[in-house]
Amino acid sequence: MSAHAVALDQPGRRVVLTGNEAAARGAIEAGVSFAACYPGSPTSEVLPTLARLGARFNIYTEYSTNEKVAMEAATAASYAGLRSLTICKADGFNVALDFAAAVCLQGINAGMVIMVGDDPGSHSSVREEDSRLLARTANFPVLEPSTVQEAKDIVKAAFDLSEDLRQPVVVRCTTRICHASGDVTLGDIPMVKKEATFTRSQRFVSSVKFAPGMRDKIKRAAALAGDSPFNYYTGPENAQRLVIASGPSYTYSLEALAMLGLEDTAGVLKISTTWPLPEELIIKYLIPAREVVFAEEVDSFLEDGVMVLAAKNMDRIGQTKFYGKNSGHVAGPGGPFVGELDPDIVAGCLGKVFNTPYHPPAIPNAGEARDIIEHSLPGRELALCAGCPHRASFWAIKTAVELDGREAIVLGDIGCYTLGLYRTGYNLLQTVLCMGSGVGLACGLAKLDRFNFRQPVISVVGDSTFFHAAPQALMNARYNQADILCVILDNETTAMTGHQPHPGRGVSASGEAVGRVEIESLLGGMGIPVTVHDPYDIEGSIEVICSLLRQKGPRALVLRRSCALVAVKGKKKNRVYVDQDRCIGDSCGCARFCSGVFACPANIWDSERGRARIDEAVCNGCGVCATLCPGKAIVVERTV
Template sequence: MANIEIDAPGTSQLFIGNEAIARGALEAGIGFAAAYPGTPSSEILGSLAQIAKKMNIYAEWSINEKVAMEAAAGASYAGIRSLAAMKQNGINVVSDFLANLVMSGTGKGGLVLVSCDDPSAISSSNEQDTRPIAKWLDIPLVEPGDFQEAKDMTKWLFDLAEELGTLCMLRSVTRIAHARGNVKLGELPNKQQKAYFEQIHDLKNVMPTRYIPIPSPVRHLFLHAKMDKALEKFESSLFNRYIGPDRADLLIITCGSCWLYSQDAIEALKLRDRVGILKLGTLWPLPEKFVMEHLNKSDKVLFVEEIDPFLERSVMELGGSFPPKAIRPTFYGKRSGHINAYGELNPDMVIKAVSTILGLTYKARDADYGKKAEAVAKSNVPERSMTFCAGCPHRATFWSIKNALKLDGHDGVVTGDIGCYSMALGPAGFFQVRTMHCMGAGVGVANGLGKLGQFGFNQPVLAVVGDSTFYHATIPALINGIYNQSNFILIILDNSATAMTGFQPHPGTGMTAMGEPTKVISMEALCRSLGARVEVCDPFDLNNTTAILLEMMAEGGGAKVAIMRRQCELVRAKKEKPPYKVRVDAERCIGEACGCDRLCTRIFLCPGLIWDKKTGKSKVDEVICNGCGVCVDVCPQGAIIKEAA
C-alpha cells in the first residue's frame, strides 16, 4: 500500500481511490476509523490502520459493519472526527443504526460513512446501488468522479458533516476504489485531539445533551433543516460542473466513474462541440437549481450512471415541478433502455447510447470484440477455473462434507455463506452449497430447515460459515438454533483469517488492525458456553472429519458445531516451507482406468495436480503445489506419495 501519510503538500502521489479517501480523511484530521473488510472497500481502513500508530489515530477492524458505524458514532459524540467504511452489503447491515443515527444527529466530531459499491458484483454476492439509502434516510451524499476528488471530497465532507451535525456519506465504486491515479496532496493537520463526551447540564440547560432519536417528529424536522442546509452548500459546490457548449444537441448527466466514461465517449466521437456533460459530485440532496440551470442547454438528456437510475429518477421527479409551459427535454437512460440498469458501464456503452440518440453512424466496437480479445489473451495463458488455492483447507473440508452426505444417504443440504468458501457452490467445493445470501444467512436458513421434522423433513442440514463470518453475523442465529432446538450442524471453516478480503484480523486471530496482540475470542469456548456440542476437526484428516460429520448427523437433536481448523494456506505458506514434497508415482497411477477415472484431476481438482494427456497420468505441478499432502489420501491407488520436505 502507498504511503498515505507522506507529509509533502503540493506533491502528487499515485493512489488507488481507497488510499485517496484515506488520505482525505487524514487531511481532515480524522481520529477514529472503523470498518469491516469487504471488497472493494477494504484498503481504506487497511491503509489507515497501517499508519495509525505513527499518526496517532485509532483504526480497527470491527466485528461487523454495524458495530464499526456505531463505534465511529461514539467517537463523534466525544468530539473526534471519525469514519466508517464498508462495501454495499455493509450498508444493509448498518441500516437500522443509520435510520436512528440520522434522527439523533452526530456529535462534535464530523462523522463520515464511505460505501463502496461493486457494479457487476465482481467480488460480491449481489449487485446493489447504495445511493438510494441517502434519499431514503436523508443523508447528504457525494460521489467522487476521479482520484483527486476522492481525496478532496472526503476532506471536505468532514467539514460539512461537522457543520451540519449529521452523518454524511461518500459513495464510491470499484473502478474508483481500485483504480490508481495521481493525487495532489494537501496539508496534514497538526493538532492534538482531545476526546470528551460533553454533557452540558446546568441551571440554564435542564436537559443534558443526548443523542437519541426522540421526540421523533421534532428530530425529523431538524433533520430536514440539516438537509436544506446541505442543499444550499451543494448548489454552489465545485464538485458539480458542466463542460460543453452553451447549447448542446445532447446533455449527459453523470457522476462517479461514469464521468470518466462519458468524457472518453465524447472524445472518441469528437462531439465536444455538440454534447455537454453535467457532472454531479453532490448527489443528494439533488442540487436542483444547478441542475435546472443546465437542463435547458439541450432538449435531449442522457443519464449515464452505474446500477440504479438514481440521478435519472431524481431529475425526472424535478420535472414534475417544471412551469406549465416549460420545454420538457426528452430523457434517455435506463428507463428508455439506452443505458443498462445492471452491471458496470464502459465508454463503449456510452458511445453506443450517444450514437443511437443522435443518429450517428459511429460503430461502437463489436460486442464480440471483448470476447475475441479475451480469447487472444488467453491463448498464452493456461486455463484456470475459479477454485480454492492449492492446499486450501476448504477443499479438504468440502471433500469430507460431500462424502459424509453421500454416505449418510439422506440427501443432506448445505447452506452456504459469504467468503472464499462461497466457491463451494461450484466445482471447487464439489457443488455442495445450495443457498447463499448475506453474511450469516446460511445459519438462519438452517434454523428454519432444522425445524421441519413435523412435516416429515429428515434431511440433515449443514450450515457452513467462515471464522470471520461466524463472529460477524452467525452468533445470534446459532443461539436461536440452540434455544429453539433446531436440528442443524454449524460447520465453522476456521482458517484463522479473513482470507477473501486480504487476511484482515478478526476476534479469533488475537491481533488488532493496528498490529497489537489481543485476547483471542475462542469460538469453541463461546459455542460450548451456549450448550452446543462442539467438535474441533483437522480438515486434512479426511477420515476423521467424515466420521465426525456422519456421527453428528446420525445423532440429530438440536444445533451442533463442528469447527474445521486449519490455517489459510496462503498465510501458512508466507511463514513456513511446505510440510511435504508430493509426487505422483507414474507406475501406480492408473489415470482414466476403472478404479480411478482421474479422480484427482477430474473431481478433487486441486490446482497443484495436473493431467498429462500424453502419458495418461497425473502429475504434481511443483510450482503450484503447497505440499499439504491431502491428495495422498484421496488417490485410490496410493499413487501419490508424500515425503517430509
C-alpha cells in the same frame, strides 16, 4: 500500493495511489481520529492503510465485529468531538441501517464520514446494490468521486460538510474507483490537537422531535451542493445534447463522446453531490438541453432525482427528452439495471440516442484465429485456491452426506466458501444469500418435522462470518432446539477480503496481541456441543461428520486449518510431486481423481505422458491430494 506514499508530508507531490488509499489519505488530511469497519470488498483496503499509519497520525483503528457495531463506535467518537470514519460495502450498510436510521434524526457532533463501496458488475459481491438509496433512507447526504484524485478530495470535503451539518455524510465509491489506481496530488496534513470530551450534560437520542431540524440540514446540504467544486460541466455552451453522469461514468462519458466525435456538440454535467441535488445548477443545464442522457451505475438514482426536479420545473425547462435506465436506453449487455458501464457501453448508448451509431473496432482475422485453436475459448469459473482447507472440508461434507444417505440439505453464505456453490466446491451449497443466513435458514428447515420434512440440515459458515452474523442464529437454534449441524470452516482469517484479523485471531487491526474470542467457548456458553477437527485429515473429518449427523439438537463442528495462502506466506513450501512410475494414468480407473474429481488447480494432467502432474507454480504444498490418491502415487517432501 504503499502506506509510505499515503503518509508523505509533501503537499503538491504526485504519487500513485489506489482509490482506497486515496480515501485513507483524504481522511488523514481531514484530521480523522477514529476509524472502524468490518472488511468488505471493494473498500477493504481503507482501514488497513489507516491502521498502519495509526501510530504516526494518532488515529485509533479497529475491525469491528460487524458494520452496525462499527458505525456505532464511530458515532461515539463523533459525539466525543473527534472526526470519525466508518467503511463498508453496500451489503454492510444494510447491516448498519437500523442504527443509521436512528442516528440521523438528532445528528452527530464532529465530522463523520461513511465510505461505502458499491460493486457494479458484482466483481466481489453476490449481487449489486445501490447504497445511495440506503443513504437517502438514513438522511445522510451523498458524495460520489469520479476519479482516484477525487476519492481523496471528496473524503476530505465530506468531513467538513458533515461537521457543518452535524450529520453523517456518505461517500459512495464504486469498484472502479476503489480498486483503480492513479496519480494523486497530495494535500496538507493538519496538525490537530485531539481531545475527546463527553460531558454529563450531553444527550443523543432518536426522537421525532428532531425531524424538522433534520429536514433543514438536508435543505442546507442542497444549497451547499450548488457551490460544490465537485459538480462541473464539460462541453460547449448551451448544449442541446446533455449527459448527466456520476462516478466513473463521467470519464466514460467524456471518452465515449470523443470516440463518437461529438465532443463539440454534446456536454457532460458531472454531479458528485447526488443527494440532495444542486437544483439550480442542474436546471441551468436542462434549460437549453433537448436530449438528456443519464450515465450512472446500479440504480437510476441520479436519473430519478433529476426527473422529479424536471417535473417540478417543467415551465422553465420546456420540451426535453430524457434517456436512461428507465427508458431502457442506458443498458449494458445484461440490461439497464444489471452490470457496470464502460466507455464502449456508454458510447453505444449515446450513439443510439444522438443518432451517431458506434461500432467498436473488431480485430481482423478473429475468425481465422478461432479456426486455428479449433475450439471456443473455455471460460474460467472461480475456483478455491490450491491447498484451500475449504476444498478438503467440502469433500468431507459431500462424502459424509452421501454415506449418510438421507439427502442432507447444505446451506452456506458469504465468504471464500461461497464457491461451494460451484464445481470447485462440488456444487455442495444450496443457499447463499447474505452473511450468516445459512444458519438462520437451517433453524427454520430443522423445525419442519411436523410437516414431514426430516432430512438432516447442515449450515456451513466461515470463521469471520461466524463472528459477524452467526451467534444470534445459533442462540435461536439452541433456544428453539433446532436439529442442525453448524460446520464452522475456520481458516483463522477473513480470507476473501484480504486476510484481515477478527475476534478469534488474537490480534487487533493495528497488529497488537489481544485476547481471543474462542469459538468453542462461545458455543459452549450457549450450550451447543462442539467438536474440533483438522479438515486436511479428510478420512477423520468424514467419520466425525457422519457421527454428528446422527445426533439430535443443535451441534457444531469446527474444521480448523489456516488459509493456504497465509500458511505459505514467507515460508518455503513443501514439494509435492507425482511419482511417474507409480501413477499409471488412465489405466488406474480412478477417473484422474486428483485433477478431474478432487479438482485442486495444482493437480494437472500431463496429456503427453498420460500421467498426473503437479503444477509447481500453483501448488501450495498441503499434501491432501497425496492422502486421497488411490494409487499412492503422490509424494510430499516436507520442508519442516
